[in-house]
Amino acid sequence: MKILIVIGTRPNFIKVTRFKELASLYSNIDLKIVHTGQHYDNNMADVFFEQFGLVPDFFLNVGQGSPNFQVADIMIKLEKLITTDFQPSLMLVVGDVNSTLAASLTANKLGIKLGHVESGLRSFDLTMPEEHNRIITDKLTNIYFVTEPSGREHLLQEGVNESDIKYVGNTMIDTLVKFSKEIENSPILSKLNITGQAYVLTTLHRPATVDNTEGLLKLVALFESIGNNYKIIFPIHPRTVNNLKKAGLYEKLVSNKNLVITEPLDYFAFQKLIKYSKFILTDSGGIQEESTFLKIPCLTLRNNTERPVTCTEGTNTLVKFELEEIQQYIRQIESGTYKKGEIPKYWDGRATERIFETLLNQK
Structure with a gap:
């Protein structure tokens, strides 16, 4: 064959x-x-x-x-x-x-x-x-x-x-399992001078999130709020940088002292950041699955998902891009009342x- x-x-x-x-x-x-x-x-x-x-x-x-x-x-x-x-x-x-x-x-x-x-x-x-x-x-x-x-x-x-x-x-989970030792050995936490559970990992790249000024204003306000309690690790997409600069918001974003902006990261480093984060903010598809397998709370800033098992069985929740609603789930995570999740079959x-x-x- x-x-x-x-x-x-x-x-x-x-x-x-x-x-x-x-x-x-x-x-x-x-x-x-x-x-x-x-x-x-x-x-x-x-x-x-x-x-x-x-x-x-x-x-x-x-x-x-x-x-x-x-x-x-x-x-x-x-x-x-x-x-x-x-x-x-x-x-x-x-x-x-x-x-x-x-x-x-x-x-x-x-x-x-x-x-x-x-x-x-x-x-x-x-x-x-x-x-x-x-x-x-x-x-x-x-x-x-x-x-x-x-x-x-x-x-x-x-x-x-x-x-x-x-x-x-x-098969994405196959890769996580296969390279678990390499992920654990990644030096990314020390490289970024962070410790486990003391940071939030964020990945936002979809047009609905970052291709309009309203969304970017919400993003800056959200980071200001979260930054009061956590470091925020943000591997940023080049398009997001350009959009922030066009909207005149880039300097305001990077002035947040608890925001750590990085270049796109290698696989081992990124998975280690997921594994030791307090929670994740994303609009990505795959991260919903990886966080479910690693049992890390994931707040997905979307109205829908093509991966519903991450919500019904896993640690993922669809959240409106509204500060008050996001803060409500963050309080659940901090108090230990957020769902624990299970790893889906197979x-x-x-x-x-x-x-x-x-x-x-x-x-």
Whole structure:
């Protein structure tokens, strides 16, 4: 069996770290990984690949451009790769990014069987580009690998045959388990001169949060409030910096003495920051899952989530971007009355193994 895995962004990299290791155990599996280059910060990508020992076999060098340009460029280059270098019997795509959509369309046009890792997730928010990518990808998929019960339920509602849905768990958690020692050994706490439980970790990057002046004003006020009791660690997105400067708010933000702004961090450092934080403020998808596994309170500043198990079973709560409501949950965290959470089924570090078991049983 010849398998081609298509990845393009840092969240994708995190979800495929065990595939080559497991493929090497089977003489009848020839597995290759192609990196589209969608996340065009090569230095950051190289750090992730070095930490994971993950070397893509092919690189499409797509890089910057509009979503339409990226999808079209990936399709053209991926088709050329498949027709000249490596003809897979199965293509695996991951998550919900532009590379996922482009590879799914390419597989469909070339008649290649498609497996979707992290299938069936739905936010039901069509203002999110990722939601369109998820829906279209699943319409083209043949084998659906789901991470949580909602994925299975959504796919059944959309008419997918139950026999094609494989509840395998979360490959992102596989990476957390695999590299637990490396994460623990990261020197990031001493590097930032912080101690466990004395800081809040924040990641905010979605347009609804940081692409408008109203949201940025709320952000500055929120940090001023939290900074009275905690240090705030904020790996900041370049777009957020630019937006703050355009709104004339950047200097006010950085004047907060308890705010520590960092460059984007490597995987081991970031996971250690999650593990020892008092709580997390985010609008990210993956961090909702990582914090649930590590049992760290997570306040997600969104109206919806495509990962509802993190709320129903885990430590995540959807919170309106309003200071009073956020403070209410912070008081729960401080008093010990905030929910403790449970780790969802199959989030045990063996999801990739279950995917291989499924593939080996395919006719």
